[in-house]
Amino acid sequence: MKIVATGLLGVMALIFIVAFALQDQYPWLQYVRAAAEGGMVGALADWFAVTALFKHPMGVKIPHTAIIPRKKDQIGASLGQFVEENFLSEAVVQQKLASVGIAQKAGAWLATPGGADRVALEGAALIRGAFTVLDDDAVQSVIESMVRKHLLTPPWGPPAGKIAERIFEDGHHHQLVDLLVDRAADWVDTNYDLVSGLVSQRSPTWVPQFVDGLVGDKVYVELTKFMRAVQTNPDHDVRLALDKYLKDLAQDLQHDPVVIAKAEDIKAQVLGDPQVRDLAARTWTTIKQALLEAVDDPDSELTQNFKTAVRDFGRRLSTDAELAGKVNRWIADAAGYLVRTYRSDIAAIITETVGRWDAVETSQKIELQIGKDLQFIRINGTVVGSLAGLLIFSVAHAVFG
Incomplete structure (x- = not known):
């Protein structure tokens, strides 16, 4: 896209040279020259504007250029503040949760065999992970x-x-x-x-x-x-x-x-002390062994009872409007509390993350993401400049001769 935009600028320059050289012999080329002249001005102006966002044009440190690398931290802070004020609002979050109906949807999913199996599977993985992390002596x-x-x-x-x-x-x-x-x-x-x-x-x-x-x-x-x-x-x-x-x-x-x-x-x-230590050791060993055996066996009584309980709870959530309403209110209140209490901390993640980025690398990444549209700006500037140059010359020629 850079090649296309720059090539269009080269075409305008070539047309300008030819028209400027031959306009005395062919007066109508004055209009072509004016259009090409305006196109070059538009192309150069938009090239400067687009380049100034990401770097100093041609390496010259002109004031108010290389905006993104220079203002990276301010951009991150502004973005974090924007997210905090417009997305991490208690009213916005609660309104969205109220319209979703999380309890009913979750209940319908839990009531299915696949949902209950998934919850049991994740619960078993959680229990195994917890037993792996926990130190037996500490417990x-x-x-x-x-x-x-x-x-x-x-x-x-x-x-x-x-x-x-x-x-x-x-x-x-x-x-x-x-x-x-x-x-x-x-x-x-x-x-x-x-x-x-x-x-x-x-x-x-x-x-x-x-x-x-x-x-x-x-x-x-x-x-x-x-x-x-x-x-x-x-x-x-x-x-x-x-x-x-x-x-x-x-x-x-x-x-x-x-x-x-x-x-x-x-x-x-x-x-006494020996009996208490032995009781603690036997209690933990028994609990750990029983739970591991139960979660490793999908047909164990504990697993089957857990799945049945999950499906029953899901059916109640999806059919009992009063219970679903209570759960939705609990979720909305919890989300509201989290947003109200930690909204600044959540938004600070954006600010701190952007602050840790390298300025030049950040500028390059952003340019790659939106560069195609920016080059269209240069192309549009060339076209609009050409039309504007032609219009201005035509009006001036008509007025002043």
Whole structure:
């Protein structure tokens, strides 16, 4: 395009020379000369204007030339400000999001098998990537610190006492007591020989054996009656005593320093440092292994349930107008907040990026992108200059002769 534009300038110059040389012999060539003269002026003027955008014409540092290399940073700042004011506007973003209906479109896509599969696939890749990046020792340390902070550091006595108090006050423990009493009664029913044997073993050696048998029978019968009474009578003294003991224990766990200290000792014995570290290691290993196995198997129960949940959520989004409206409002509010808070930072990316570009290279890139149109400007300038020169000469000739 440069060759075409420059060639047209050369043609105008050649026509001007020929017409200028022969215009005395052929007066009509005066009009041709005027047109060629105007075309050269237009071509040269537009060449200067186009060249001045990107470099100094012919290397001469004429003021207000090489505009783009010299004003690169200002152009970047202006472009960033333009984008910030006209595109990163909260009203513009929210209006565009409201017209799009993101929730409905996303729901329709999620409801399809392909959409759910894609979400599951990307989620699996995300989980695998996270496990690759995460350091096992660091994660175990975090789990251990959380266990210590939320499980070991707080005293166990008072909260356990409060929970037990509510359970005992509501009578929820009676079913457990019934179960224990039933099992004890069943044990007595099926262990006559053991009860009789215990009586015989603990009687004096001088007592006749038949007396041991009678005493053993009596003890067994009384023990059976006692267990039946406890089993059938909800107001039995044993049950009442057990209720009182449990309620007192719940109160002691909350208020008795000695009982609270014993609970802390039990906690320390059950969950010492080695046990906590082992618990953290086993917890993380189990979670990691289970998730990796699940995401690697597209037919695993976790993956299938996840896909089903995604499709169900997509169907709700696409059919439930109220839910879709809420999601659209959440998205619009979130986008508005991001634009309102970070619009300057986002626009600064443009300014900083342009600022890092090399001035000469930037000018060359822009010239290559729009150079063809710029050369058309030169061609148009040549044509318009020719017509203007012809018109001016014709008017002047008609007026002044």
